[in-house]
Amino acid sequence: MRKTVLALALLGAGGLAAAGEGMWVPQQLPEIAGPLKARGLQLDVNQLADLTGDPLGAIVSIGGCTAGFVSPDGLVATNHHCAYGAIQLNSTAERDLLKDGFYAASLGEELSAGPNARVFVIDQIRDVTDQVMAKVTPRLGGADRARAIEAAQKALVAECEADGGVRCTVYSFFGGMQYRLFRQLEIRDVRLVYAPPGAIGKYGGDVDNWMWPRHTGDFAFYRAYVGPDGKPAAYAEDNVPYRPKRHLRIAAEGLQAGDFAMVAGYPGVTFRYALAAEFxxxxxxxxxxxxxxxxxxxxIVAAAGERDRDVQIKYASLNASWNNVMKNLTGQLEGFARMDAGALKRAREQAVLDWLKTRGRAARPALDAHAALQRIHAERRASAERDLLLNTFANLGLFDAAKRIHRNAIEREKPDAERASGYQQRDQATLEGHLRQLERRFDPAVDRALLGYLLKRYVLLPADQRLPELDAWLGGSDAATIDARLATAYAGTELGDTGKRLEWLKADRAAIEASDDAFLQFAVQLTPALLRLEEEGRRLAGEDQRHRPAFLQAVIDYNRSIGQAVYPDANGSLRITFGNVMGYSPRDAVNYAPFTTLQGILEKDTGVDPFDSPANQLDLIRAGAFGGRASAALGSVPVNFLTDMDVTGGNSGSPTLNAxxxxxxxxxxxxxxxxxxNWVFNPELTRTIHVDIRYMLWVMEQVFPGPRLLQEMGVRAAE
Structure with a gap:
């Protein structure tokens, strides 16, 4: 089965030279050496596939984003928006780093990025499909199948993490057709080193988000620290900078139009093999x-923030995340309509089904699997609104804290291997860190308003989608009753205090369930319903895993028959993508160039957020003070550029590398x-936006100086 996937990648390699499609696992790179070389790669492909070599050994995950080591002393480059939570966590109305930026002129001035900030350094990937599936029989289905897979994954992770200091994860590929174990060094002391002012790092804000042309200095720097013994350790003053085995060299000359470029990173999730009905x-x-x-x-958040800058700061990260998702979904719907993606997905799926029908009895398992997947989707769709509302409010503020505290006490009564993911011993530091930083990201009045809104939508659900436990806690469905219930709950809890939350985190189940804290009572009352829904989700996941590999194997076989390449959907694991610097034409008579320059900042600037560049930056641009960082071809400093590479969420912060x-x-x-x-790749219009190294260096030299970091990265003054 694994050979099929790799052989197919090789078979389709010839067509890949003309399009940037593909998020390739490192093991596939030798199989697509031809397209890589044709695009312009100068490295040996086997070197590129070496996880601990140069350059892949410098690429790290920072949890939801990607980054790269850029010095021998653990300096890490990533996006401003990836560091936004750490910047927000260290900001107050009196010391507003979100607005003013931050630069640590010495190691001692570097700020903790928070108790849950992490840098994960990959050192091994291995196939564990046989081990995961060892106790999964063909007849085993539903929740039992899911539990067998979970148990095998937990055993593999426990064995992998036995020596400490590492984080291990088992990833599923092609719907459960293949499993790989990733082992990463887990660095737990991460500090904020540099972030430009928000008027550079978020220039254009939500207006420019997902748009071209862009002029955003979306970059920041962390540093990874370890204990004096060189091993990962929690934040401590006597910790020392981590010494990575590899770090990236800076190519200050940047790229030109047509140049080869590649990205290694941790893309989140794509759905290119999803059913048409799911789409x-x-x-x-x-x-x-x-x-x-x-x-x-x-x-709701905006209205509260208008009255209180402190509220704006507390909800800045969540606000940015929600805005990003909302605009992304809006853009997806527009894109689907533009390319008639629904018809395309249906046609592709029907082509596979028609092909299977020509193959006689051998195709019966795949056709049966397709029918089963349709039934599973129908079940999920029936409760989709309820599940979305519950998932949203269950992860908000005080209820989220109460839920985690109670669930942790329940899970601690079990052997570690039998605990739910997120509540094992390996997760306790992260759980405590989450509860510690809640007050910096939470306001009781805003939390109450958000929860009230979601509950008022919940009570509009059909009766068969309602939860008896939640209905009993509410005591009624009218707005006045919900408001009164919430007023009582927020007045009757001490979970808004960090010390109290941490005390309850150490309490046992009996003490929590006997507590008179209103939010702990709420969590205790709702837990049976949440566990019931979790078990239902496990059953559907197990059924999905039982059938999806069979249908996806048919998709792979069909694509092989017509000479198309296959790569796994993104799933948060390490991938490599490549392409070239190029613009695009989105519609008739509109042609976008691949670079933007400093002049575009002047043209966009209004002096009003989000187009309010720092005054000294504008003065430098007007004076043509490019500091030797200008591109001769452009006559100015490049700010952002386009490539035709294939990326998605999670790739943010990924280092862009030259040939x-x-x-x-x-x-x-x-x-x-x-x-x-994420659903349908269009090579003519799909473009990735990058911040140019020349703009990063110009800002750090001229606008918001960071001389210590430039020296550390080995950057020489431009001539």
Whole structure:
């Protein structure tokens, strides 16, 4: 089965030279050496596939984003928006780092990025499909199948992490057809080193988000620290900078139009092998519903923030995340309509089904699997609104804290191997860190308003979708009753205090269930319903895993028969993508160039957020003070550039590398026309947006100086 996937990648390699499609696992790179070389790669492909070599050994995950080591002393380059939570955590109305930026002139001035900030350094990937599936029989289905897979994964992770200091994860590929174990060094002391002012790091804000042309300095720097013995340790004053085995070299000359570029990173999730019915559900219901809901939630936060800058700061990270998702979903719907993606998905799926029908009895398992997947999707769709509302409010503020505290006490009564993921011993530091930083990201009045909004939507659900436990806690469905219930709950809890939360985290189940704290009572009352829904989700996941590999194998076999390449959907694991610097034409008579320059900042600037560049930056641009960082071809300093690479969320912060594996920028966005590529890739319009290394250096030299870091990275003054 694994040979099939790799052989197919090789078979389709010839067509890949003309398009940037593909998020390739490192093991596949030798199989696509031809397209890589044709595009312009100068490195040996086997060197590129070496996880601990140069340059892949310098690429790290920072949890939800990607980054790269850029010095021998653990300096890490990533996006400003990836560091936004750490910047927000260290900001107050009196010391507003979000607005003013931050630069640590010495190691002693570097700030903790928070108790849950992490740098994960990959050192091994191995196939564990046989071990995961060892106790999964063909007849085993539903929740039992899911539990067998979970148990095998936990055993593999426990064995992998036995020596300490590492984080191990088992990833599923092709719907459960293949499993790989990733082992990463887990660095737990991460500090904020440099972030430009928000008027550079977030220039254009939500207006420019997903758009081209862009002029955003979306970059920041962390540093990884370890204990004096060189081993990972929690934050401590006597910790020392981590010494990575590899770090990226800076190619200060940057790229030109047509140049080869590649990205290694940790893309989140794509759905290119999803069923047409799953796609249509999102287009027709899920995306529009989420867009409307997020708009309402954002309005609640915005109204509170207008009255209180401290509230703005506390919710800045969540606000940015919700805005990003809402605009992304809106762009996806526009993209789907533009390319008639629904018809395309249906046609592709029907082509596979028609091909299977020509293959006689051998195709029966795949056709049966397709029918089973349709039934599973129908079940999920029936409770989609309820599940979305519950998932949203269950992860908000005080209820989230109460839920985690109670669930942790329940799980601690079990052997570690039998605990739910997220509550094992390996998760306790992260759980405590989450509870510690809640007050910096939470306001009781805003939390109450958000929860009230979601509960008022919940009570509109059909009776068969309601939860008896939640209905009993509410005591009624009218707005006045909900408001009164919440007023009582917020007045009757001490979980808004960090010390109290940490005390309850150490308490046993009996003490928590006997507590008179209103939010702990709420969590205790709702836990049976949440566990019931979790078990139902496990059953459907097990059934999905039972059938999806059979249908996806048919998709692979069909694609092989017509000479198309296959790569796994993104799933948060390490991938490599490559392409070239190029613009695009989104519609008739519109042609976008691949670079923007400093002049575009002047043209956009209004002096009003989000187009309010620092005054000294504007003065430098007007004076033509480029500091030797200008491109001769452009006559100015490049700010952002486009490539035709294939990325998605999670790739943010990924180092952009030239043909020699040197740093020439950072991925930070995609263009508006490509956000639909999570489902359907369009090579003519899909483009990735990068911040140019020349702009990063110019800002750090001229606008918001960081001389210590430039020296540390080995950057010489431009001539």
């Amino acid at each position: 249509e559900h999102n287009v027709e219901w899920a995306y529009p519903y989420r867009i409307a809901m997020l708009g309402d939630l954002l309005a 020699r594996g040197e740093l020439v920028g950072l991925v930070f966005d995609m263009n508006w026309e490509s956000v639909s590529s």
